[in-house]
Amino acid sequence: MLDGEDVVAALPGLYRYALALVRDPQEAEDLVQETVTKALANATAFRGEAAPATWLHTVAYRTFVDRYRRPADLPVAEDTLAAAVDAAWRDDAYRVSPHLVAERAAQRQSLLDALLRLPHDHRSAVVLHDVEGWTAARIAEAHEISLPAAKQRIRRGRAMLVSALDGEVERRLARRGVPMTCWEARSRVSDYIDDELTGPERAGLEAHLAACPTCPSLYAALVGAHGGLGALRDADSVVPPDVAARVRAHLEALTAGTGAGATPGGEHRGA
Structure with missing residues (x-):
């Protein structure tokens, strides 16, 4: 039977x-509280076949799946993302930026954000294995699945975490159905700003900007830079008097010299 000391000993790992x-x-605290409440209410169900911490994590996992998982909050549906990542990792041409992934993985908040984009079962497997140091066999026990299935969740979860940190797979999914490619759109923005596109070209670019997750910020930056440069054109600009005087004197000297048969450089032509 589960006792209070088992619960207290497992609390740090449960909270992580x-x-x-x-x-x-706050939600993590609520999840731990609900897990402990359920575990103590059903303490007689613990028969000692698994370690107390393993059983408590099983209760936490079930509670999370039942009450805390919110697929609607994810930018891409879990099944869609999992399938896309699988397809990407099978593609010999697929690559990520190792420096970007390492940089984001070293930032706690970025790493936690990336973990949230993993399907709940893969997220749990990766956290238990790579954070808590659990074996695949123990994860299989907690998830109530086979050992090969647990190993697959760890493998796929790690791959999905790397892809989430890099972000390219999600960007590809977000761009599905967007008119024209990003490069085609970006290469036309300058002409769009200058009002030199045809009607269909303008409509296509605007449709792209309305649906693309990445190009609008670049378009806004170009518009901002263009506007800033335009602001440099001050109709009320005044040339300093001494500069104006020197220019006038130079022009008068050139005019006088040319009229006397001199070249603009001041040299006289031969007779």
Whole structure:
């Protein structure tokens, strides 16, 4: 039977696990509280076949799946993202930026944000294995799945985490159905600003900007830079008097010299 000391000993790991699953500290506390309440209410169900911490994590995982997982909050549906990442990793041409991934992985908030974009079962497997140091066999026990299935969740979860940190797969999914490619759109923005596009070209670019997740910021930056440069054109600009005087004197000297048969450089032509 589960006792209070088992629960207290498992609390630090439970909280770390909950925080990685839900990201928000208050929700993590709520998840741990609900897990402990359920576990103590059903303490007789614990038969000692697994370690107390393993059983408590199983309760936490079930609670999370039942009440805290919110697919609607994800930018891309879990199944869609999982399939896209699988396809990307099977593609020999697929690559990520190792420097970008390492930089984001080193930033706690960026890493937690990336974890949130993993399907809940893969997120749990990766956290238990790579954060808590659990074996695949123990994860299989907690998730109530086979050992090969647990190993697959760890493998796929790691791949999805790398792709989430890099962000390219999600960007590709977000661009599905967007008219024209990003490069085609970006190469036309300058002509769009100068009002030199045909009607269909303008409509196509505007449709792209309305749907693309990345190009609008670049368009806004170009418009801002263009506007800033235009502001430099001050109709009330005044040339300093001494500069104006020197220019006038130079022009008068050139005019006088040319009229006397001199070249603009001041040299006289031969007779």
